[in-house]
Amino acid sequence: MTDSKETARTRGAGAKRRRLMEAAADVVHRQGAERTTIADIARAAEVPVGNVYYYFKTKDELVAAALSEHERHLNLLVSQLDRLPGPRERLKGLIEGWVGQRDLAARYGCPTGTLAAELGKRDEGGLDVEAGRVVRILLRWVADQFRELGQPDPEGLALTLVGAYQGMSLLANALRDPGVMDREGARLIAWIDSLHAA
Amino acid sequence: MTDSKETARTRGAGAKRRRLMEAAADVVHRQGAERTTIADIARAAEVPVGNVYYYFKTKDELVAAALSEHERHLNLLVSQLDRLPGPRERLKGLIEGWVGQRDLAARYGCPTGTLAAELGKRDEGGLDVEAGRVVRILLRWVADQFRELGQPDPEGLALTLVGAYQGMSLLANALRDPGVMDREGARLIAWIDSLHAA
Amino acid sequence: MTDSKETARTRGAGAKRRRLMEAAADVVHRQGAERTTIADIARAAEVPVGNVYYYFKTKDELVAAALSEHERHLNLLVSQLDRLPGPRERLKGLIEGWVGQRDLAARYGCPTGTLAAELGKRDEGGLDVEAGRVVRILLRWVADQFRELGQPDPEGLALTLVGAYQGMSLLANALRDPGVMDREGARLIAWIDSLHAA
Amino acid sequence: MTDSKETARTRGAGAKRRRLMEAAADVVHRQGAERTTIADIARAAEVPVGNVYYYFKTKDELVAAALSEHERHLNLLVSQLDRLPGPRERLKGLIEGWVGQRDLAARYGCPTGTLAAELGKRDEGGLDVEAGRVVRILLRWVADQFRELGQPDPEGLALTLVGAYQGMSLLANALRDPGVMDREGARLIAWIDSLHAA
DNA sequence: GATGAATGAGATTTCATTCAT
DNA sequence: CATGAATGAAATCTCATTCAT
Numbered sequence: 001m002t003d004s005k006e007t008a009r010t011r012g013a014g015a016k017r018r019r020l021m022e023a024a025a026d027v028v029h030r031q032g033a034e035r036t037t038i039a040d041i042a043r044a045a046e047v048p049v050g051n052v053y054y055y056f057k058t059k060d061e062l063v064a065a066a067l068s069e070h071e072r073h074l075n076l077l078v079s080q081l082d083r084l085p086g087p088r089e090r091l092k093g094l095i096e097g098w099v100g101q102r103d104l105a106a107r108y109g110c111p112t113g114t115l116a117a118e119l120g121k122r123d124e125g126g127l128d129v130e131a132g133r134v135v136r137i138l139l140r141w142v143a144d145q146f147r148e149l150g151q152p153d154p155e156g157l158a159l160t161l162v163g164a165y166q167g168m169s170l171l172a173n174a175l176r177d178p179g180v181m182d183r184e185g186a187r188l189i190a191w192i193d194s195l196h197a198a
Numbered sequence: 199m200t201d202s203k204e205t206a207r208t209r210g211a212g213a214k215r216r217r218l219m220e221a222a223a224d225v226v227h228r229q230g231a232e233r234t235t236i237a238d239i240a241r242a243a244e245v246p247v248g249n250v251y252y253y254f255k256t257k258d259e260l261v262a263a264a265l266s267e268h269e270r271h272l273n274l275l276v277s278q279l280d281r282l283p284g285p286r287e288r289l290k291g292l293i294e295g296w297v298g299q300r301d302l303a304a305r306y307g308c309p310t311g312t313l314a315a316e317l318g319k320r321d322e323g324g325l326d327v328e329a330g331r332v333v334r335i336l337l338r339w340v341a342d343q344f345r346e347l348g349q350p351d352p353e354g355l356a357l358t359l360v361g362a363y364q365g366m367s368l369l370a371n372a373l374r375d376p377g378v379m380d381r382e383g384a385r386l387i388a389w390i391d392s393l394h395a396a
Numbered sequence: 397m398t399d400s401k402e403t404a405r406t407r408g409a410g411a412k413r414r415r416l417m418e419a420a421a422d423v424v425h426r427q428g429a430e431r432t433t434i435a436d437i438a439r440a441a442e443v444p445v446g447n448v449y450y451y452f453k454t455k456d457e458l459v460a461a462a463l464s465e466h467e468r469h470l471n472l473l474v475s476q477l478d479r480l481p482g483p484r485e486r487l488k489g490l491i492e493g494w495v496g497q498r499d500l501a502a503r504y505g506c507p508t509g510t511l512a513a514e515l516g517k518r519d520e521g522g523l524d525v526e527a528g529r530v531v532r533i534l535l536r537w538v539a540d541q542f543r544e545l546g547q548p549d550p551e552g553l554a555l556t557l558v559g560a561y562q563g564m565s566l567l568a569n570a571l572r573d574p575g576v577m578d579r580e581g582a583r584l585i586a587w588i589d590s591l592h593a594a
Numbered sequence: 595m596t597d598s599k600e601t602a603r604t605r606g607a608g609a610k611r612r613r614l615m616e617a618a619a620d621v622v623h624r625q626g627a628e629r630t631t632i633a634d635i636a637r638a639a640e641v642p643v644g645n646v647y648y649y650f651k652t653k654d655e656l657v658a659a660a661l662s663e664h665e666r667h668l669n670l671l672v673s674q675l676d677r678l679p680g681p682r683e684r685l686k687g688l689i690e691g692w693v694g695q696r697d698l699a700a701r702y703g704c705p706t707g708t709l710a711a712e713l714g715k716r717d718e719g720g721l722d723v724e725a726g727r728v729v730r731i732l733l734r735w736v737a738d739q740f741r742e743l744g745q746p747d748p749e750g751l752a753l754t755l756v757g758a759y760q761g762m763s764l765l766a767n768a769l770r771d772p773g774v775m776d777r778e779g780a781r782l783i784a785w786i787d788s789l790h791a792a
Numbered sequence: 793g794a795t796g797a798a799t800g801a802g803a804t805t806t807c808a809t810t811c812a813t
Numbered sequence: 814c815a816t817g818a819a820t821g822a823a824a825t826c827t828c829a830t831t832c833a834t
Contacts, residue, residue, distance in 0.1 A: 016818090032319035034232030037803060050806090050820055059804065107318075114315045116372040117307050121230035135372045156381055159369060163382060164358075167365030171357060174314040174333045183354055184361060235828060248795050248831090257829060428715035430628030433807060446810090446816050455808060503714075510711045512768040513703050517626035531768045552777055555765060559778060560754075563761030567753060570710040570729045579750055580757060610797090631824060645798055647826065798832070804825085811819070 017055045019045040024062045025069035029111040033063045070112045071134045078141045087145035091192050099185035106178040110169040215253045217243040222260045223267035227309040231261045231316050268310045269332045276339050285343035289390050297383035300376040307371040311364045413451045415441040420458045421465035425507040429459045466508045467530045474537050483541035487588050495581035498574040505569040509562045611649045613639040618656045619663035623705040627657045664706045665728045672735050681739035685786045693779035696772040703767040707760045
């Protein structure tokens with residue numbers, strides 16, 4: 001019964017909050033934080049506008065929620081990659097994941113990167129530095145892989161790899177050309193392959 | 199003729215227009231296009247708000263002006279670099295210029311790149327693709343240098359170099375760490391040095 | 397009967413209602429009726445928001461409850477003062493009670509007076525005149541004391557005394573100076589002392 | 595011509611700001627600061643809502659403007675009273691002025707006093723203490739008169755007189771009875787008359 | 793052209809009140 | 814009765830754009 005007729009408790013509450021976070025992440029990625037209105041997110045989540053404020057006290061909290069949604073996705077991704085046998089496979093899996101998002105990147109850029117760029121223009125509210133946290137998570141994981149590969153300066157290599165991803169996403173987006181993702185992705189894969197383990 | 203005919207009024211007008219463009223480029227870089235108001239730009243340019251509309255009919259035109267101002271800067275830069283004896287020197291000069299802007303990049307990112315990311319979120323008005331034009335100018339020039347160096351796939355290498363720049367700017371910005379510019383800049387210089395001319 | 401029949405449920409309910417009234421009186425005194433939200437009162441009373449409406453159908457009823465709470469306090473006070481031997485002692489006891497609240501008055505004014513001032517701005521809902529009722533109770537009691545003292549025009553003297561209290565509370569509040577209560581309180585005591593009984 | 599057809603400069607600008615201040619003072623007096631909306635004031639001043647913000651950046655600034663309007667009225671009043679030959683006449687003139695406002699006081703209380711009571715409930719924004727400034731101006735002037743009359747403790751007497759005014763206004767308002775103003779006004783006049791100059 | 797002022801559409805936010813369980 | 818969640822009507826505030834002189 002409760003199965004066929006979901007109660008407010010099972011369907012609502014947490015579920016609605018989750019829906020709002022997902023909607024925020026998606027809409028903010030496509031429209032940008034500044035151009036996105038609460039109404040946009042509410043509509044996407046199929047929630048009445050006034051109700052949004054029951055879950056998030058301000059628009060900034062919703063933007064922060066979008067960011068933490070990206071963080072969640074990132075954590076999911078790396079936990080999946082961690083199942084791969086070796087660091088080289090994991091790094092290549094990461095790159096393949098990026099290339100798999102070629103069309104989305106060509107249209108809207110990297111979700112985290114573009115949000116970081118936009119939030120970085122602020123100078124109050126604390127959100128301006130928040131995006132850095134997510135970026136750092138990725139950098140740390142990538143550096144771990146390079147370290148496991150026995151590479152010197154794993155942190156530097158992580159900057160190079162993640163930077164390359166951000167750069168290729170931005171160019172693919174600016175040129176509206178998913179091919180950039182393919183070409184640069186292939187180059188990165190080749191680079192990873194060329195590294196000899198210690 | 200235009201010289202002899204230029205009155206104080208027309209010169210003043212031109213000067214105002216120029217001031218507005220420069221202010222737009224600067225303020226939009228620091229605050230982002232969406233968060234910047236016409237009044238912000240007018241104030242920075244020391245032009246009365248109501249007067250702005252004699253030079254730019256809409257806010258979008260002002261944003262386009264900011265973009266063309268970046269284009270102008272880019273053209274100035276490459277015309278200076280073109281005076282250097284060889285393509286390798288020119289590419290290294292370009293990279294050194296990027297690193298020279300390390301603090302600005304760490305605080306606000308690459309002016310063109312962040313604007314491209316922001317405008318890319320739009321889907322009407324034409325501005326969404328405009329930023330690509332400026333990026334393409336840079337890509338073309340860089341490809342020319344690689345070509346002159348006798349490198350195969352100069353366009354691909356250009357994507358790699360410019361992408362690396364966009365990526366390192368974004369990371370420096372997200373992490374608020376100018377050191378990223380130094381490290382990655384050094385790596386790019388070393389890469390250029392390692393290429394053997396044909 | 398009601399004693400033996402009172403279950404934990406009904407006692408709990410009554411307790412909640414009482415808690416809500418006390419919270420309303422307190423919070424409304426400190427924040428003003430208009431700035432106080434139902435949620436503020438619910439929180440102070442430790443009652444879930446949605447539950448408030450089982451005890452008070454509207455916010456106005458809660459404000460009325462705050463007023464009646466002040467009325468209850470007033471009744472308690474005069475019933476205690478009535479135990480004093482003579483009218484002069486009772487009036488002086490009243491004044492001493494006022495001065496005893498000096499710090500509260502300097503911070504938030506007289507609970508009834510400030511609420512009367514706020515509600516007096518309304519012109520519908522009936523609450524606008526309600527505060528007058530409480531004021532009248534005090535005036536009547538004070539007049540009774542003056543009458544018992546054999547003073548002519550006891551109602552007029554009551555207006556003077558209660559008016560002096562309201563005035564000194566308001567000034568103490570506006571100037572944030574509890575000393576006003578001391579000084580004017582002493583003057584009123586001296587005045588009462590100076591009256592010779594008939 | 596400019597006479598028959600007032601220009602925006604002569605009619606607008608300052609005049610509109612003035613109109614808004616007067617409307618704010620009036621409407622806030624009648625409705626209270628909290629219940630008054632920007633739209634209420636805009637309507638009373640015959641100004642479009644959006645335009646209000648050209649003159650006052652926030653609602654709080656409008657409330658502050660209402661307060662300063664009361665301050666202006668007070669300054670006008672005392673400067674008129676200052677033309678009277680002696681301090682006794684001036685004080686009596688002040689009281690007569692109060693009594694002259696009997697109906698307004700009975701309906702809405704003293705403009706400054708009720709605003710002070712309402713703003714005193716706030717604890718941030720600075721407006722909470724602002725009303726005290728206006729009260730102090732009156733107190734100082736009244737004390738000056740008592741001093742000129744050769745009375746000891748002129749500041750204390752000022753507190754008593756102004757407090758009496760605030761108290762009678764509040765009671766007249768709470769009881770909706772202008773007669774309170776007459777009776778207490780007469781008492782105060784008699785008091786002033788009873789003081790013998792030094 | 794130049795300018796302060798004006799305008800209205802829309803965005804965020806608050807909250808009394810109601811609903812579903 | 815109890816309760817967290819829901820709802821919609823307002824209110825404040827912002828700003829691109831236009832107007833009047």
